[in-house]
Amino acid sequence: MSPAETTTDVVAIGNAIVDVLAHAEDAFVSDLGLAKGSMNLVDADRSAQLYERMGPAIEASGGSAANTAAGVASLGGKAVFIGKVADDTLGTVFAHDLRATGVDFAVPPASGSAPTARSLILVTPDAQRTMNTFLGVAAEISADDVDETTLKSAAVTYIEGYLCGVPATVDAIDKAMKSASRVALTLSDSFWVSNQRETFMGMLPGVALVFANEAEACVLYDTDDVEAAVRRLSSSVATAIVTRSAHGSIVVHEGDRFDVPAHPVGHVVDTTGAGDLYAAGYLFGYTHGADPAACGRLGSAAAAEAISHFGARPQVDLAAFVASLGL
């Protein structure tokens, strides 16, 4: 492809969040009344209370779709992020980190309203993360923030499920669904899926690729049978991708099924961002002509890098990393 034809690979729309990551014991998580591995929305007061109680932390830019955009850019793809920060310190940090990774992020910060979102993430010794997200201004994405021309010219528009069904973002998501040449959707969180099942089911006819983990896929179809959920999901969309943690992933593309192994990891430190980076690897492959099984392997490799360290975003040049693996 000549430079003149170069266009966007992935537009990602999601919550712009700075993660605040701390190690925590299992007992601390349960004392707070939290289900390990869950994502919990909290208000400003609860966020402050939790911060007061949690251990020493590091701050690292996060946000599910933003992590995916960063992964695509780190792999050498052209990624755009649409999301909302405030004109504050964390907003500056978020915008810096995303742009420094090579992602185009042009949505202006909001001022005078709610602060930039932060997610207090407790990482237990088993590397599971339990998230407590104060959304702040993140959901206030307007239709004006969604540039129709960019979405039309992009190979894929990737929508974060956390935004689906949120009143403040309805217009933006509607416009994205209508403008995008092709929509990929991540179901984001099983509790959110159970809360918004009708919203997600209503979107599926307009979606080409769905990313879900086993729990999310099962909750969407109200079943305990993963295989049944995979069958139903793959009959609804062209490409159904179900991630299975250490067991790898299942990709069903137009009736063809591929079982993709997980990439080996020496020591799993923090699973924050695993699904986001899997999607980054998959979408990078998808927008560069790879077949579904190869896309899945790229997803597994990118996820493996993310879980080998604290924080969700890649800490190495992913393009060099996957090249070193021969992918």
Place this chain on the structure above:
Amino acid sequence: MSPAETTTDVVAIGNAIVDVLAHAEDAFVSDLGLAKGSMNLVDADRSAQLYERMGPAIEASGGSAANTAAGVASLGGKAVFIGKVADDTLGTVFAHDLRATGVDFAVPPASGSAPTARSLILVTPDAQRTMNTFLGVAAEISADDVDETTLKSAAVTYIEGYLCGVPATVDAIDKAMKSASRVALTLSDSFWVSNQRETFMGMLPGVALVFANEAEACVLYDTDDVEAAVRRLSSSVATAIVTRSAHGSIVVHEGDRFDVPAHPVGHVVDTTGAGDLYAAGYLFGYTHGADPAACGRLGSAAAAEAISHFGARPQVDLAAFVASLGL
């Protein structure tokens, strides 16, 4: 010791700084005109320019003496930190992280003046760190911030060399030198030592323990001969401790010399905080009755943990870590 007799082990006085850490190639560091491994003071504009150019980063609380205080607390010691943050996001982060580690930090934040200090740290593939520190409000430590009673009752008051010779802190350092039952001093940085040689030489008669790396010790005595510098330093203070990176450290206590090996590290990721955590291990041992060689070994172990990950502060419970080593 009964609880009623429990007092402070270490009062640490230093710059309150949040580190902004990013990986960088050697060429990037030299393109910026920076000497690799150096600490550079920058103003707000230069800090913003560097931030704009540097890669995606993580934020982690730092500050040399604050890292030492955090290390002492993580080892199970009682530590107090004296330093100045502003009433802003980074100030909140700094105070949270230090208190969450168990350090007593009671100095009120400044408001309406300069912001909390941040250090943009470029970590090259050889794990060296090059620091660009915008001091903001950090040096504005007043004599009122130094509580005489606390210093008198503490076993050691540890003074960060970066504060020595800074006009804004002169009164605070004078009061600390006069109030402390015993003073430990770190020379902090060889460029700073060359700039402030008279200040440091003037302080030595009131100092019991000096921590320096080889370059700092040599610059203090304007010599290239490390052994000569060690001899002169150890004739000036009761305990001279000279760290030598991978070569371990030299401890000379009242004429007795101990050569302490470095603690083995599998993979050195980031040397930020190595000297600070060595001092933490040493001072924890010193305030708990260990002999000089054992203090040095505790320093080596704490430093080894710090350089095995990104960021200066301990990521594990250091008390459990050194116990697992049989120290």
